[in-house]
Amino acid sequence: xxxVIQSPRHEVTEMGQEVTLRCKPISGHNxxxxxxxxxxxxxxxxxxxxxxxxxxxxxMPEDRFSAKMPNASFSTLKIQPxxxxxxxxxxxxxxxxxxxxxxxxxxxxxxxx
Amino acid sequence: xxxxxxxxxxxxxQEGDSAVIKCTYSDSASNYFPWYxxxxxxGPQLIIDIRSNVGEKKDQRIAVTLNKTAKHFxxxxTExxxxxxxxxxxxxxxxxxTPLVFGKGTRLSVIA
Numbered sequence: 001x002x003x004v005i006q007s008p009r010h011e012v013t014e015m016g017q018e019v020t021l022r023c024k025p026i027s028g029h030n031x032x033x034x035x036x037x038x039x040x041x042x043x044x045x046x047x048x049x050x051x052x053x054x055x056x057x058x059x060m061p062e063d064r065f066s067a068k069m070p071n072a073s074f075s076t077l078k079i080q081p082x083x084x085x086x087x088x089x090x091x092x093x094x095x096x097x098x099x100x101x102x103x104x105x106x107x108x109x110x111x112x113x
Numbered sequence: 114x115x116x117x118x119x120x121x122x123x124x125x126x127q128e129g130d131s132a133v134i135k136c137t138y139s140d141s142a143s144n145y146f147p148w149y150x151x152x153x154x155x156g157p158q159l160i161i162d163i164r165s166n167v168g169e170k171k172d173q174r175i176a177v178t179l180n181k182t183a184k185h186f187x188x189x190x191t192e193x194x195x196x197x198x199x200x201x202x203x204x205x206x207x208x209x210x211t212p213l214v215f216g217k218g219t220r221l222s223v224i225a
Contacts, residue, residue, distance in 0.1 A: 004156075032211055042217040043157075043202065056212075088132050091156050104156030104215065 006092050008106035013112055018080040021108045024073055025094030033102065034067055034077050035091045043091070049075065082112045115140040117205050119216025126193050127224050134219045136203035137185045143205040146179060146186045146215065151200045161188070193223045 005024040013019050026031050034044040047057040049069045057067070064083070069075040078091055089109050093102040116139040126132045138146075144165035145192050149157035162179045163186065165168045170177050174193075179186040190197055204213040 031212075043215040045214075047214055048212050092154075101159040101162055102157075104149075104158070106154075106156050 004091075004092055004094050004103050005107035006108050008108060009106065010109045011111070013082055013110075015083055015112055016081045017112075018078065019082045019086075019110060019112075021077040021090050021092075021110070023075045023077070023092030023105060025075070026096075026103055027073065029094035029096050029103070030072070031095045031097065032069060032075050032097075033093045034075070035093065037089045037091060037107070046077070046090075060098070079110075082110075084112045087111050114209065115205055115211075115214040117203060117214050117216045119219060121205050121219060122217065123220045123222075125222045125224060128195060129191060130193055130195050132190045132197070132221055132223075134188045134201055134203070134207075134221070136187070136216050137183075138205040138214075139184070140205070140207055141181075141184060142207040143184075144208050145206045145213075146177070147174075147204050148177060148188050149202040151202065151205065151218070153199075157202055172192060174190060190221075193221075195215075195223050195225050197221060198223045 007022045030051050034046040036044045046059045047067045048055055052069045067077045089107045091104050091107045093104040095102045119136045147162035148160050150160045151157040161172050161175050161177050163179050174191045176189040200218045202218045203216040205215045
């Protein structure tokens with residue numbers, strides 16, 4: 001198994017541009033999570049899905065952030081418009097069930113200039 | 114909601130010594146406590162976990178202990194090696210449809 005696959009690994013964009021981060025969970029995992037990691041705030045949960053359905057998006061910082069999971073093998077996190085304070089590492093993780101261990105992807109390092 | 118506190122934020126030990134990282138949680142309903150290791154440029158990786166029906170679990174040089182009464186759990190690494198240097202995160206969950214809540218992390222440096 002290739003694990004959780006995220007793309008791109010690095011993204012540098014200008015303020016105001018749209019950014020789309022992509023995630024392919026492990027086949028058979030039915031929960032998917034998007035986290036943001038910064039030095040100041042650590043790992044913050046943004047949103048999670050069970051069986052492709054968004055369950056809790058209360059961690060999404062603003063309306064500029066949106067996430068979708070159109071099928072069991074793909075999810076996107078979109079930021080529009082992006083701002084410098086969105087600069088962080090964004091991780092996607094999946095698990096075979098809620099309440100179990102997560103498998104994290106390698107993350108996307110986003111820099112907004 | 115659940116709140117997880119982790120200490121210390123940084124820890125330096127000599128190679129061969131033991132390292133201990135401690136976490137406390139707030140929600141007495143939490144029943145799953147994993148530990149993750151994050152190496153530079155990589156995502157966190159699950160290294161060991163414990164559920165509330167046991168008090169201790171070991172896997173080679175790594176052990177985790179849980180005190181449900183005091184609501185704290187700890188990671189113990191014995192005979193540390195330079196490759197143990199990384200950031201370690203604890204987490205807690207009440208299970209069901211509630212996701213993991215992570216501590217802020219501990220940066221462990223093992224000095225050769």
